[in-house]
Amino acid sequence: MLFDERPKTRREELFDREAEIEEIKNNVNRPLLVISGIRRIGKTSTLLVALNEIGRDYVAIDCRKLKENYGRQDLYNLFSASLSTIADKVKDLLKGVRGVTILGNSIELRWKGRNSISLADLFDHLNERKVIVAIDEAQKLRGPLSSEIREAIAHAYDYDRNLTFILTGSEIGLLYDFLGVEDKDSPLYGRYYYSITLERFSKEKSVEFLRKGFAETNAKVNDETIERLVEFFDGIPGWLTFGANRLIEGKRIEEVREIAINVALNELENLIEAKRRASEIAGRRYKNALKCLGLGENSWSKLLNCLQRAEGSTISSSVLDNVMINLEKSSIIKDYEFLDPIYREAAKRLS
Ligand SMILES: Nc1ncnc2c1ncn2[C@@H]1O[C@H](COP(=O)(O)OP(=O)(O)OP(=O)(O)O)[C@@H](O)[C@H]1O
Ligand SMILES: [Mg+2]
Incomplete structure (x- = not known):
């Protein structure tokens, strides 16, 4: 479907x-591939379809589940759960390896003590065969363990010729920060990676996608409604799919848009909440900046002015620079515009 x-x-x-x-597929023998694109563009889907067609064993790690300050236990749990799904295929590679316990179809990894296994060791053992390590939303690996993970990937990059890493990320600047290919202090500095960027569908493609999908469900949706969906969701497949499903459930087109905006509002509020956990001021600044951007303050000076009015206080230019750099790295804003029009509508409603 x-x-x-x-x-x-x-x-x-x-x-x-x-x-x-x-x-x-054509680049799967390279050590490192990066699939980037904004939220809901289809990164996970494209990755999973490609992995299934390549037919090689793969370890798929979904980092979206990681909390901001995740620890080694959380990380090893992800690897252990993923390896367990392909236990019958990798058992022979991991049998008798220190720090690995195989119980039926579950693979347990020890991270503590002398009998533990490092990620680099784990990669070395998987390397006995061609295996893909797919890391979805890899920017979430930033944090206290990031240098250790980067080092393990860099080690595999150099020595484990049978391994391919495919990383995806919706917060594209943060993903590149994590990798540090441009950071002299990073073990991945200067390493080549093959980059694939997923773009939104054109208007024509969006219409075709919706028509084809509605035809499959036998839902009767007229051209005008399809046009409006396309207009709202600007070629972002996740939103188109979301909107189409709400229509099929019987929602009216105006309601569909409202529901989507509320979903986006919730996501923006979560982002602001994460900033607020760092400091109350930071939370407020991000909220006001997003609101000003939503209202169309599309230059540095307009934005600074709007932010100062909202806060009733002078704000230094370096503070605003910082906020904007972070919003760009999270792929929410580019050149003072929202990358997703639904986010823009949501930002207007922040209170
Ligand atoms: N090319 C496509 N054809 C059909 N459905 C798609 C396509 N791309 C994405 N979708 C649908 O859009 C939604 C988002 O897709 P997916 O989760 O793959 O995107 P993503 O970029 O990984 O999103 P996120 O950034 O939220 O992780 C899902 O419902 C998925 O089924
Ligand atoms: Mg995804």
Whole structure:
């Protein structure tokens, strides 16, 4: 089903993206591939479809589940859960390895003490065969363990010729910060990676996607409604799928837009809350900056002015620089515009 709201795993359910899947396949023998794109653009779906078609064993790590200050236990749990899903295929590689316990189809990893296994060791053992390590939303690995993980990836990059790392990220600047390919102090400094960027669908493609999906469900949706969906959601497949499902459930087109804006509002509020955990002032600043950007303050001076008015206080230019750099690194804003029009509408409603 084209409108299934879960990430797709099979080509028949994925609209378009043939070129990107070909690119992944053609470059799967390189050590490191990066798939980037804004939220809901189809990174996980494209990755999973490609992995299933390549047919190589893969360890898929979904880092979205990691909290900001995750620890080694959380990280090892992700690896252990993922390895367990392919236990029958990797058992022979991991059997008898120090720090690994195989119990039926579950693979346990010890991170503590002398009998533990490091990620670099784990990669070395997986390297006995061609294996793909797919890390979804890899920017979430930033944090206290980031240098250790980066070092393990850099080690595998140099020595484990059978391993391919495929990383995805929706906060693209943060993902590159994590990798540190431009950071002299990073073990991955200067390493080549193959980059694939997923772009939004054109208007024509969006219409075609919606028509095809509605045809599958036998839902009768007129051209005008399709046009409006396309207009609201600006070619972002996740939103198109989301909107199509709400219509099928019987919501009116205006309601669909409202529901989407509320989902986005919730996501913006979570982001502000994360900033607020660092400091009350930071939380307020991000909220006001997003609100000003939502209202269309699309230059540095307009934004500074708007922010100062909102706070009734002078604000130094370095503070505003910092906020903008972070919003850009999180792929929410580019050149003072929201990358997602639904986020923009949501930002106007922040209170
Ligand atoms: N090319 C496509 N064809 C059909 N459905 C798609 C396509 N791309 C994305 N979708 C749908 O859009 C939604 C988002 O897709 P997916 O989770 O793969 O995107 P993502 O970029 O990984 O999103 P996120 O940034 O939230 O992790 C899902 O419901 C998925 O089924
Ligand atoms: Mg995803």
